[in-house]
Structure formats: C-alpha cells, structure tokens
Amino acid sequence: MNKTAVLTRRTFAKAGLAAIGTAMLSSYAAPGEPSAANNALPTVRWGKFEITRLLVGHNPIKGTSHFSKELDQEMREYFANQENGLKLLRRCQQLGINTCQMGGLNIEALLRAFYAEGGKMQWIATFYSAPGQGKEELARIMKMDPKPIGAQHYGATSDRLMREGKIDLALDTLKMLRDAGLMVGLCSHNHEVIDYAESKGWDVDFYQCSLYHSTDGLNPKRKGEEVFEEPTRQAMLNTIRQVSKPCIAFKVLGANRHCATPADVEAALRLTFEKIKPTDVVLVGMWQKYKDQVAENVGLVKRLAQVA
Numbered sequence: 005m006n007k008t009a010v011l012t013r014r015t016f017a018k019a020g021l022a023a024i025g026t027a028m029l030s031s032y033a034a035p036g037e038p039s040a041a042n043n044a045l046p047t048v049r050w051g052k053f054e055i056t057r058l059l060v061g062h063n064p065i066k067g068t069s070h071f072s073k074e075l076d077q078e079m080r081e082y083f084a085n086q087e088n089g090l091k092l093l094r095r096c097q098q099l100g101i102n103t104c105q106m107g108g109l110n111i112e113a114l115l116r117a118f119y120a121e122g123g124k125m126q127w128i129a130t131f132y133s134a135p136g137q138g139k140e141e142l143a144r145i146m147k148m149d150p151k152p153i154g155a156q157h158y159g160a161t162s163d164r165l166m167r168e169g170k171i172d173l174a175l176d177t178l179k180m181l182r183d184a185g186l187m188v189g190l191c192s193h194n195h196e197v198i199d200y201a202e203s204k205g206w207d208v209d210f211y212q213c214s215l216y217h218s219t220d221g222l223n224p225k226r227k228g229e230e231v232f233e234e235p236t237r238q239a240m241l242n243t244i245r246q247v248s249k250p251c252i253a254f255k256v257l258g259a260n261r262h263c264a265t266p267a268d269v270e271a272a273l274r275l276t277f278e279k280i281k282p283t284d285v286v287l288v289g290m291w292q293k294y295k296d297q298v299a300e301n302v303g304l305v306k307r308l309a310q311v312a
Contacts, residue, residue, distance in 0.1 A: 146184060
C-alpha cells in the first residue's frame with residue numbers, strides 16, 4: 005500500500021474536522037460532559053467482571069503506530085507528557101469505557117497516577133516475559149493497586165514460539181497467571197496459534213486476536229515486515245467466530261489503514277462487530293492530539309455493537 009495515499013486520522017482531523025468532524029461528533033458527549041446514563045456502552049460478562057465492548061489500548065502511548073516512523077515519533081513526543089495519557093484515560097472513563105488492555109513499566113506508571121487521582125478503570129495486563137521467566141514481572145503487576153483483572157500472554161512471544169515449533173512452552177506462563185488468580189488470555193497475530201490452542205483445549209479465559217499480522221507473521225522469510233492483508237483479517241475473524249472462548253479483537257482499524265475517512269472507520273468497526281461473537285470485545289489504541297477519537301469510537305461502538 006502507498007502510505008502517501010492514506011490520510012491518517014491526524015491529517016483528516018487537521019484538514020476536515022470543521023467540515024466533517026463537527027457533524028460526526030454532534031451526537032457524542034461534549035468534552036467535559038458525562039455521557040448519558042441511558043446511552044451506555046454495551047457490556048459483556050467475563051466471569052465476575054463486566055467489560056465494555058470497547059477497550060482502550062496502549063500502542064499510541066508507547067509510540068508504536070505500526071504505520072510510520074514519523075507517526076511513532078509524534079506519538080512518543082505527545083505522550084512524553086504524562087498528563088496527556090491521564091487525559092486520555094479520564095476521557096475514556098467519562099464516556100463509559102471501563103477496561104483498558106495495557107502493559108509495560110511506563111504504562112504501569114501511568115496507571116498508578118490515574119488510580120492515585122481516583123480513576124476506576126479495570127485493566128488487563130500484557131505479560132511480556134518469556135516461558136520459564138516472569139516471576140519478577142508477575143510480582144510487580146500483582147503489587148499494583150488495583151491489580152489487573154487478567155493478563156494476556158504477549159502476542160509476539162506466542163508467534164515466535166509458534167514459528168520455532170515451541171508453542172506448548174506458553175503453557176508454563178499461562179499456568180503461572182492462572183495460579184496467581186488472574187483471568188488468563190492468549191494473544192497472537194496469527195489465527196493458527198489461536199486455532200491450535202483451541203484444538204488442544206488450553207486453560208484460558210479469553211483469546212486476544214489481531215486482525216492483521218503486523219510484524220509477527222509465521223513465515224520466517226517475512227519476519228519483521230508490516231503485513232496488513234485482507235485474507236489475514238478474514239481468517240482471524242473466522243477464528244474468533246468459531247472458538248469457544250470470548251475474544252479481544254485488536255488492530256481492527258488496521259493500525260491507521262482504515263482511518264482515511266469517518267466512513268472507513270465505521271466500515272472497519274461494522275465489519276468487526278458483524279463477524280465476532282456477542283461475547284467478544286474490540287481493543288482500539290487512541291490519542292487525542294487532533295480530535296476526540298474516544299468520542300468518535302464510543303459513539304460508533306454504541307451504535308454498532310447493539311445491533312451486532
């Protein structure tokens with residue numbers, strides 16, 4: 005794909021917010037105002053937890069756009085000011101998102117600051133440690149207040165193990181998370197990993213499923229490439245629909261590739277909700293530098309998830 009032909013959300017917001025964005029946001033809560041109680045985000049129940057069908061993720065906060073080095077750098081500079089991360093989480097909570105899926109030391113610092121000021125959002129941790137390791141990481145996240153409600157085995161690790169024929173080693177990490185009393189998730193960018201775990205009846209509570217390979221495909225000849233292809237999206241959506249466990253679908257907007265226009269954003273989310281199960285949720289990275297992406301996404305999910 006020619007990236008110069010793709011309008012980023014940033015470019016769209018700067019060029020067309022006055023003409024288009026105002027109309028889009030007219031039905032959303034204005035900044036600083038709470039959303040209507042009778043227009044709440046739909047939720048699903050996973051065990052004892054009620055989870056909104058829209059979660060906020062951490063890639064923009066980490067400066068990982070999966071789109072361009074320039075966008076990575078701009079995101080890093082924006083979120084270098086922790087206040088911008090706090091504003092994002094506050095806005096998510098204000099408009100009804102009750103769960104984030106995030107991980108890493110800088111994210112934990114942001115969450116501690118958010119909780120210290122009274123933030124109430126639940127969080128599902130990304131667990132980065134390789135099999136046979138992780139005791140220190142687990143001890144660290146379990147000291148958080150509040151603790152995560154769950155943790156997912158890092159997708160890049162899952163994919164690497166699958167490439168190397170060692171995916172069963174992930175079971176050690178999953179058991180460690182289970183023994184800690186957390187909801188247990190397996191993340192991957194490849195439907196083959198999820199299909200394998202499902203066929204073996206692995207002890208997990210949820211799968212976290214990327215609709216695109218990104219840099220973590222299973223073909224070693226393409227390792228490190230950004231791969232965003234339609235057959236990949238359709239294959240993972242098919243897996244999500246068929247597995248017995250609830251799923252978190254992510255990269256639903258193709259890491260900015262489905263964001264050229266408001267209609268593109270809506271179409272990507274609509275397709276996702278039409279294909280996934282009623283027990284599934286979507287995870288979207290957001291940032292607020294140029295427009296109110298939280299309001300945009302919340303408004304769409306309220307409408308699309310209700311009819312899925």
